[in-house]
Amino acid sequence: MTATTAQEIDSAIAALRLGEIEWSRTPLRGRRELLEQIHTATAECAREWVETAAAIKGLDADSPLLGEEWVSGPYSLLTGAAALAESLAALEGGGSPVDGYRMREAPGNRTAVDVFPASGFDRLLLNGFSAQVWSKPGVDAATVRARAGLGQRTPERTDGIAVVLGAGNIFSIAPLDVLYQLYADNRVVVLKLNPITDPLLPVFEKIFAPAIARGFVRIVTGGADIGTALVHHPDVESVHMTGSALTHDAIVFGAGADGARRKAARKPLLDKPITSELGGVSPSIVVPGRWSRADLRFQAEHLATQRLHNNGYNCVAAQVAVISGDWPQKQQFLDELRAAMNRAPARTAYYPGSAQRVAAARAEYPEAQKLGAHGERTLVTGLAPIKSEPALHTEYFAPVLGVIEIPGAAAEFLAEAVRVCNDEFEGTLGANIIAHPRTMKSLGADFDTAVATLRYGTVAINAWTGLGYLTARASWGAFPGHSIHDVQSGIGVVHNALLIADPERTVVRGPFRPSPRSVLRGEFTLSPKPPWFVTNRTGATTLRRLTDFARNPRVSALPGIFASALRG
Template sequence: MILQASRVILLVLLVILLQSAPSDSLSSLKRVPIQKMVATTTTAPSSVEDVDRIVTNVAAKAEEWKAVPVDKKVELLQQILKNTIREHDTWCALAQESRGVHPTDPRHGCARADIIVTGPAMFGSYLNGLISTLQHCSKHDGVPPPPRSVRKIEGIHKSVATLWPRTFLDYTESVGLKGELVLDDETPEQFSLEETCIGGVAGILGAGNIDAPTDILCQMFLKGRVCVFKPNPVNEKQHTVVAGKILEPLIRAGYLAYVCGGNDVGAALVKDSRMDEIVLTGSMSTYEAIKPLVKDIERTPICAELGGVNPWIVVPGKAWNARSIDQHARHLAFSRMSNNGHTCVGPQVVLVAKDWPWRREFFGRVRFWLGQHAGSPPFYPGSDKTHSYFSTVPKAEVIIDGEDAFDKQQRPILISNVLVTTDEENQKDTNSVLTREAFCPVLAEVPIDYTIGSNDATKYDSMAYLRSAIQYTERNCFGSLSANILIPDEEVQKHSKELDRIICEMPFGIVGVNLFPGFAYSLPMLIWGAPPGQPQSGIGFLGNAHGYKHPQKAVLRAPFQWLGRRALCIMSPQKTEKVMVRLGKYKMSPGLFTQLKLFAALFLGI
């Protein structure tokens, strides 16, 4: 009844508001040649000699940038946000051209939505989060915002700080979702902004799968460093507008510079002894290739954001029914298919109890929703070979429901009943589904040998099962970036303290509870990266805008029947694009009007 009443109220408000609202379409992009949109660019090809000169120029500005007052940095962030709002259509158009996405083809709506989410929407969210944080620091002598609440974790000398939501709009957006940090101390301690802004020079090797350069924002506005950024060749075209228009105030002032080119340019940047930190987003092979190039790893640490085989763990309970099965299966399929699976945080294996009564129904709905996704282009180099490989593994099904929307489209692959295979001599798992990151639309069912013993879920020890599943991932799955736990609210409430402890001890840097962990990337007060002591998915982290001294991992908690999950599920290409266009505008310009328009698209389809 409450939801129905809310829909009526929204409908009345929005019919009035939307009469005069500008269209969400990108029609202007259809008429303006891309070449005319981008007037200037700072992403011309660089030589090795250029790198030395550029680093010299940027390094000379390090002390000046470190000394820039917080108020001035807030003004710069606000200008960058204005530039993002002004140029986001151009940014998306360049990404469409780069990825091979048609600007108007209805079948390409999901692909256009991916571009919005991984570019302007994510960047706008991060910018607004940093602006809010630095404004608070400016008003409180450099002291960052305090946590909303803190709870101690008994027996393991850790605490959990709840950081998000903070504002009224956050609360109306989150509808029960919480963002937390696990801290390695019982009483949270925070650095001042002056203490975290240590200064120096950072060399950044950008990601190719997302366009939002949040790593630049972290290094410059949280660590006080000047930066030399090398975009990935995969999305170099998009950075003509990001560098030439959006980040222009930083580049014009000399605090940020771009270098472009191949491996030789990247190697020259990494090897430069003036670097105080190297930041990279990529694969383990990229990280291993870069490490020997750093002359002094103690002086120049590497912050590496890598991927892995990310598990989702399904915890049985009485609340599971046909409706919740469908909702979570739809959300899981969306999380795997987003960005054509070219996401380091995407789910790859789904752990379930072998004798869970809903097991067959759950994966039947997963299969259905994977097949309903319209598809996105396979734009990441090498993913075609990986996709082809996984299509041939035992029990793999390539799901083909309908015609391809893209050339060489990578259809989702669902692999059933994956078992551990062991090299007896070395006692190591050799099943590639568990040890090789797919980075494309591949999802595997992994049944856990844990006996429920009865169809009556009340006789079932959910925490014992969860511990068993986590131990399985530790033994058999490669990676330490993210995990998600699908668990009914009654189990969370019944075992709240034990669940807290289990999450704190999980060997993953971002943990979701009933939610795709990728959302954490858009919240600068959380952290992103592998946890300390678990280097399979990298070392170091991005974020921590509130300056906690001992952050361990980020946690996102959503209710089992979370209303916001409606935005993160498989929909038609037309509705997906409408919702994500509205989401992008809300994240760039958060306000009641943009939020109402987002809700109207999501719940009313208008």
């Protein structure tokens, strides 16, 4: 595959300049129809997309882990395009995208929008799961409604050309970021693929063919030199990137010692706005309680999934579990966690630098345990809850999981765990809380306070924050307030298909137990073991069928999805 040249960059930018004029003249109906065309093309390319992704990641054709590629690939783009199309239809009709969605008060004088479930199908397919988008403090429901729509409230006022620097880990990130620039920010877009994803170029060109034909989108390949040329091109107005804080700083300030000096002097090289979705060290807080043996096993698999999904190559992968040192079941839980990490299927370390990052973690923590069939996974216990602890400020982006112990029973433990996560961890992208329903009930307002106090862009309760990524109408990004000088997990949000202005966070909730145990123990939720669990035996089949359902939602498809899910 030939990399893009400087001449091709100029040609792409020139085409987008003309395309911006066409975009400004495209009414809401035409923009909605474009989304519908992209939806159709995504469905047509779904199998090719997954097969290409499997080849990149070294997954066998019969691996249950292929489910990860179905759900974090074409499924995410299908649901994102469909949800955006519904928002544009609401605006076409003179309404707001949030019309019909319940809004309620959230702690701290915030407004919460119930964004999931959004339909009866959602309630059936992910029964017991929910998601809310919270406003910033002081924003009332009327303001949320009035401002929802972002750039599509004034579609004729376009905002230039944006460069999107695509990610190399989750393959729907780049196309979803393109849609967000087009619709939320009302910009035409040049997407520079991460070299890992270059084999997907033909797929993405087919998916975005209607937008490419009209000059709204261009897709290019190449290395860092191409990315640099794009972001500094005089006709480019803004930049969006996904990656690490180190990559962000190299783009904004330059690389090496010169870049470090510019950052210290607060003199960026980049003279245009940049938004970003970056990583960090994501925590999972395990609140002590009285759990059954089945609860211990299930939640250990849950935590293992939070770390080992995509082999740990996720910006929001849980890197450190925070547990109570006084929990009587602590050792049982850790034993189940080791067993779950051992049971998870072996996989290829496809992401560049993975082996070196694992080796660095083991050199830092020589007492770490090697887990997995080939000792490819690492568990580090006994971490200190202080900022100087390397595992709290180094994003390993690999199958490395640490454990911190904090003293106390549920109430005092949770309050201190939240403080530690806020003050000592690097990054603010996502935090998980695992807690028994009985414990949450006993904590009452203290539990709600803990959720509101966590400074993270997505907070998941008895669910993984990755579900927030998969929920099209949820916002996705760091907790607001970062700047280019201390970027942490990034600036701005993506996804957010209701086009809610300046959301603060997404809060996701799930059932503590899978069905049928949930029903027998009084939770009354019907979801079995989630198909995204790395230990789910039928994940590939279930999530392939769910992707087909996203192509064409229909009652007749439900029995097949349920049957596969129950066998997981």
